[in-house]
Amino acid sequence: MSSMPEGRTARDGSKKVGTILGLLAFVIAAVTIALWIRQINQVDIPENRTLFVCFFLLAVALGIGAFVFGTRWFGGVPAVIAIFIGSFLPFTIAISRQEVAANPIRVGDSIPSFTAVDDQGKRFDSDSLYGTPVLIKFFRAHW
Amino acid sequence: MEELRPEFDQRGVQVVTISTDRPEEIRREREGHGLQARMLSDRDLAVTDAFGLRNQGFHSAPPGDGTEALPVPTSLLIDREGKVLWMDQSENYQRRSGPEVVLAALREHLRPR
Numbered sequence: 456m457s458s459m460p461e462g463r464t465a466r467d468g469s470k471k472v473g474t475i476l477g478l479l480a481f482v483i484a485a486v487t488i489a490l491w492i493r494q495i496n497q498v499d500i501p502e503n504r505t506l507f508v509c510f511f512l513l514a515v516a517l518g519i520g521a522f523v524f525g526t527r528w529f530g531g532v533p534a535v536i537a538i539f540i541g542s543f544l545p546f547t548i549a550i551s552r553q554e555v556a557a558n559p560i561r562v563g564d565s566i567p568s569f570t571a572v573d574d575q576g577k578r579f580d581s582d583s584l585y586g587t588p589v590l591i592k593f594f595r596a597h598w
Numbered sequence: 599m600e601e602l603r604p605e606f607d608q609r610g611v612q613v614v615t616i617s618t619d620r621p622e623e624i625r626r627e628r629e630g631h632g633l634q635a636r637m638l639s640d641r642d643l644a645v646t647d648a649f650g651l652r653n654q655g656f657h658s659a660p661p662g663d664g665t666e667a668l669p670v671p672t673s674l675l676i677d678r679e680g681k682v683l684w685m686d687q688s689e690n691y692q693r694r695s696g697p698e699v700v701l702a703a704l705r706e707h708l709r710p711r
Binding site: 590 | 610616622670671675685
């Protein structure tokens with residue numbers, strides 16, 4: 456009568472769980488990032504980024520879980536991808552949050568006088584703005 | 599934003615853009631979009647700081663760009679006397695004041711002449 460050593464069955468069972476976790480991690484990371492990109496393309500950053508971050512971190516947790524349980528390669532590779540996507544996106548979301556300087560201009564304030572150089576290399580003086588309404592746009596830069 | 603040109607002209611609005619890009623980089627932008635505006639280069643953030651709009655956030659400036667920080671993307675509507683009528687700031691660099699937001703501000707604060 457042959458019987459499988461207990462340790463081996465347990466490891467195989469564990470690997471099954473690990474593989475499933477790895478694949479699940481990947482699916483969650485992939486779906487979440489697809490939804491995120493779709494929102495960005497509609498120039499509509501979701502107000503509730505927290506929900507997205509939670510799903511990304513869930514993907515990371517499941518991915519790590521895959522390795523804790525032990526996984527086959529087809530669960531491991533997706534798990535690694537999920538961990539990468541799941542960690543990277545929350546990081547970029549975090550650094551894209553912005554805070555203003557201590558004393559920003561406010562509605563009702565008068566704009567300061569300023570000079571600068573324009574794209575043609577010509578000098579600009581803000582005095583030239585007086586007497587007409589102005590729309591001033593501060594951009595983040597071309598990239 | 600150029601689709602608002604008629605609305606700007608009806609109200610005599612001058613448009614000024616400010617970024618930390620070099621003048622050559624801004625010129626390329628202008629050629630790409632055909633924007634009618636005074637487009638200013640604020641490499642040392644002197645203008646940004648005069649308005650108090652320097653972004654204090656983490657990793658504000660691109661590495662190797664030669665600038666130390668960036669402004670928080672902001673739109674300001676100014677009246678004929680230089681007073682701020684309206685302001686819009688995206689809290690995230692991926693979102694900017696769209697034309698419809700600016701149009702609403704124009705209609706609310708400035709009557710066509």
